Amino acid sequence: MKTLAHCRVLDLGIITAGAATSAILADLGAEVIKIESLSYKDPFRRWRGQIFPGEHPDMPPFFRMTNRGKKNVAIDLKSEHGRQVFLTLLAKSDIVVENFSRGVLDRLGLTYEVMRKANPEIILASISSQGESGPDERYVSFGSTLEAMAGLSALTGYRDGSPEISGVDYNYPDQVVAVFVASMITTAWYARQQGKGGAHLDLSQRELTSFLAGEAFLKKTALARIGNAQDHCLYQDCYLSKDKCWIALSILKTDQPALSLVTGTQDEAGLQNWIATHEADYILSHFKSAGIAAQKALGGNAVLQEQNAAWSRALGRARDGDLVKGVLFEDVSRPINTLSPTAHFATDTKEILMQIGGYTEEEIDALVELGAISLPDDHKG
Amino acid sequence: MPIAGPQAWNEDVSTVSRPLAGLTIIEAASKGPLALDLALGLCGRIAADLGANVIRLSERADTASDLTKEEIAFLHAGKKRLTASSSQFDHLLQDVCTHANALLCDVGLLDHIPLELKLPIASIGMSLEAPMSGSEFTIEARSGLLDLVGDPNRQPLRLAGHPLAYTAGTALYLAMMMGVIEHKAGEKSGPKRVDLLDIGVWLNWKTLGLAKRGARIPSREGSASEWFIVPCADGFVALVYRIQEWEALKQATGDQRLQDERFATIHQRREHSKELNAILSDIFSRKTRAQIRALSLQYKLPLGPVWTPAELLTDEHFKHRAFFHPTFFEGQTFPMPRLPVIWNGTAFPPAEQEQPA
Numbered sequence A: 001m002k003t004l005a006h007c008r009v010l011d012l013g014i015i016t017a018g019a020a021t022s023a024i025l026a027d028l029g030a031e032v033i034k035i036e037s038l039s040y041k042d043p044f045r046r047w048r049g050q051i052f053p054g055e056h057p058d059m060p061p062f063f064r065m066t067n068r069g070k071k072n073v074a075i076d077l078k079s080e081h082g083r084q085v086f087l088t089l090l091a092k093s094d095i096v097v098e099n100f101s102r103g104v105l106d107r108l109g110l111t112y113e114v115m116r117k118a119n120p121e122i123i124l125a126s127i128s129s130q131g132e133s134g135p136d137e138r139y140v141s142f143g144s145t146l147e148a149m150a151g152l153s154a155l156t157g158y159r160d161g162s163p164e165i166s167g168v169d170y171n172y173p174d175q176v177v178a179v180f181v182a183s184m185i186t187t188a189w190y191a192r193q194q195g196k197g198g199a200h201l202d203l204s205q206r207e208l209t210s211f212l213a214g215e216a217f218l219k220k221t222a223l224a225r226i227g228n229a230q231d232h233c234l235y236q237d238c239y240l241s242k243d244k245c246w247i248a249l250s251i252l253k254t255d256q257p258a259l260s261l262v263t264g265t266q267d268e269a270g271l272q273n274w275i276a277t278h279e280a281d282y283i284l285s286h287f288k289s290a291g292i293a294a295q296k297a298l299g300g301n302a303v304l305q306e307q308n309a310a311w312s313r314a315l316g317r318a319r320d321g322d323l324v325k326g327v328l329f330e331d332v333s334r335p336i337n338t339l340s341p342t343a344h345f346a347t348d349t350k351e352i353l354m355q356i357g358g359y360t361e362e363e364i365d366a367l368v369e370l371g372a373i374s375l376p377d378d379h380k381g
Numbered sequence B: 001m002p003i004a005g006p007q008a009w010n011e012d013v014s015t016v017s018r019p020l021a022g023l024t025i026i027e028a029a030s031k032g033p034l035a036l037d038l039a040l041g042l043c044g045r046i047a048a049d050l051g052a053n054v055i056r057l058s059e060r061a062d063t064a065s066d067l068t069k070e071e072i073a074f075l076h077a078g079k080k081r082l083t084a085s086s087s088q089f090d091h092l093l094q095d096v097c098t099h100a101n102a103l104l105c106d107v108g109l110l111d112h113i114p115l116e117l118k119l120p121i122a123s124i125g126m127s128l129e130a131p132m133s134g135s136e137f138t139i140e141a142r143s144g145l146l147d148l149v150g151d152p153n154r155q156p157l158r159l160a161g162h163p164l165a166y167t168a169g170t171a172l173y174l175a176m177m178m179g180v181i182e183h184k185a186g187e188k189s190g191p192k193r194v195d196l197l198d199i200g201v202w203l204n205w206k207t208l209g210l211a212k213r214g215a216r217i218p219s220r221e222g223s224a225s226e227w228f229i230v231p232c233a234d235g236f237v238a239l240v241y242r243i244q245e246w247e248a249l250k251q252a253t254g255d256q257r258l259q260d261e262r263f264a265t266i267h268q269r270r271e272h273s274k275e276l277n278a279i280l281s282d283i284f285s286r287k288t289r290a291q292i293r294a295l296s297l298q299y300k301l302p303l304g305p306v307w308t309p310a311e312l313l314t315d316e317h318f319k320h321r322a323f324f325h326p327t328f329f330e331g332q333t334f335p336m337p338r339l340p341v342i343w344n345g346t347a348f349p350p351a352e353q354e355q356p357a
Helices: A017-027 A061-067 A080-090 A112-118 A143-149 A172-193 A205-211 A214-218 A253-263 A268-276 A280-289 A300-305 A349-355 A361-370 B034-049 B069-075 B086-097 B107-112 B136-142 B163-184 B196-203 B205-212 B243-253 B266-271 B273-285 B289-299 B316-320
Strands: A008-012 A031-036 A070-075 A095-098 A123-128 A199-204 A233-240 A246-252 A293-296 A315-317 A323-325 B024-029 B053-058 B080-083 B102-106 B121-125 B192-195 B228-232 B235-239 B324-329 B332-337
Touching: A008 A017, A008 A080, A017 A031, A017 A061, A017 A070, A017 A095, A017 A123, A017 A172, A061 A323, A061 B205, A070 A080, A070 A349, A080 A112, A080 A349, A080 A361, A095 A172, A112 A123, A123 A172, A143 A172, A143 A205, A143 B235, A172 A199, A172 A205, A172 B163, A172 B196, A199 A205, A205 A214, A205 B332, A214 B069, A214 B332, A233 A253, A233 A268, A233 B136, A246 A253, A246 A268, A246 A280, A246 B136, A253 A268, A280 A293, A293 B136, A300 B205, A315 B205, A323 B205, A349 A361, B024 B034, B024 B086, B034 B053, B034 B069, B034 B102, B034 B121, B034 B136, B034 B163, B034 B196, B053 B086, B069 B332, B086 B107, B102 B107, B102 B163, B107 B121, B121 B163, B136 B163, B136 B196, B163 B192, B163 B196, B192 B196, B196 B205, B228 B273, B235 B273, B235 B289, B243 B266, B243 B289, B266 B273
Parallel strands: A008 A031, A008 A095, A031 A070, A095 A123, A123 A199, B024 B053, B024 B102, B053 B080, B102 B121, B121 B192
Antiparallel strands: A233 A246, A246 A293, A315 A323, B228 B235, B324 B332
């Protein structure tokens, strides 16, 4: 898909929320230039020390999976010369994505007003924990912090238990925000094409997390934690089969006759007992024949085994064969783009500065001397 | 541009200047799984809040569906709602699409769309294998997401609400916008397709990325998780922090027990996580959520006081950002969350409910 082929993105995004937003824009055809510096690299490069044998220590899997399809340029935004280089590139770009802690861009002298002066049509997506203003403006968070603060955790949990969070391995708010922000950026891109100019998008992850549980705020009565149940289901839960598989079942009120036919019971205790005395495959085939939604609760390996049968595009391969994040949707008339592999630190500094910034080799050498930019190790004399 | 306070908000109540003003979008739902209706509904809600004229065409009246009245109010703010019987549906769909700029639908309706309609289409299904069957919950099970939440000795647990269906609805919105942009540019493109299962797997990328590389596969760990929730003096708090926050956490709590050499390094803290978590639980059991919030702000800690939706309605931060808007629906006024974006300093309050035609 090359829909955003004429769109250039300066990616200051880090870890998941910001970096994954830009990765989605790359999927849509945008030219994405990730900007880091020697003094501040994306913390995902050092995440939990997940380095596997034979892999570059600066390129762990989580970082590679989220930064494929991008170019990499090293500019020290703390240096005045580096800041000027950034603004020179910005004048020839369309979108900036950032998710620094609030106050960082101000300290760097890179506010929206400064950016707009360099490029009146620029679209700046500011992704933050709490938004650009308000008493909690400076609150820092990971995704699960926001589940707690946004009202989602209070509703998540077993009937008799404490609130729950999705945790470090899922971290739901950090994933979904990338989808939402990419959506708002493309909306701003569309509006700009309609003559509405650039935009500053103030995107609060906490607000998004609350918004995506929006109906909970409309309830007149206090809500309780109800485990896996949902209003529209007669029963919905995971039940353990005889061969120790968790079976996820959604039994609608209209499924009651079918439930009775399959299990000989209509109450939940009877259902639980029936499942406990049968094997998972037998259970699934009978429920599916009866039109009742049923699945095994799968772990990671089992999910992978279903690729190309049940799902296809969520994970992909970069051109070098590396397993990376895939795409959110496909155009049924076009093939999915194969993405360039994740670039090493500073790989494209020289090329981008020359081609987009208009810098000469001598100017680039001088900027390296000043510490304003960096080249990859193999480019240094 | 810093906003001084709620009174300084520029709330764009009219839809004329919103980004999607002038677009008409059809949201068509058949009698498929509820998850698809939820995803379509959220996608249409986003478009409506951004200024599009959204017409929802459904094979069953919303009141006859499995949606709760709160879900109906939340999803269908500002839309025109039409219901048609199966025999009238195709004709009406074709009719409303004639002057529309985009169509949102479930994949079950794709065969009902005449080829001569050249408008951008964004469609949604459950999975490649079974596009129109299953539930949000069973798709969460199949994507591995259920396996990540809850206690290892109890059943896997879903997150509350509709996180998967609504993420899919957001992806559907992105797909629709791509179609609209391509169409405006005169590019030839086909229908876009989102599947709930692919979205679930996409959300679960960390687990699968590790599994593919033969690493330890994450699964739910309950109270042994790196991040977990503990009771505090007036509720609960999510103890969320990473290695870089350890020193700040020690400083913020001022508790000597955390100085113990058993906790000096990340490896030692992992080795003694049970003892460490017991100490942290004890420390926070005596603090209120307001105190924890203040400490988090002061020491830049990502701790999460657990607020309930009812409490958030009067939360000072949300009040400052005018996050809730009184919205009239079926004789009642609801506190409706607005779209979570401030656009050049402008918030877009949700439109009042349209009554079914």
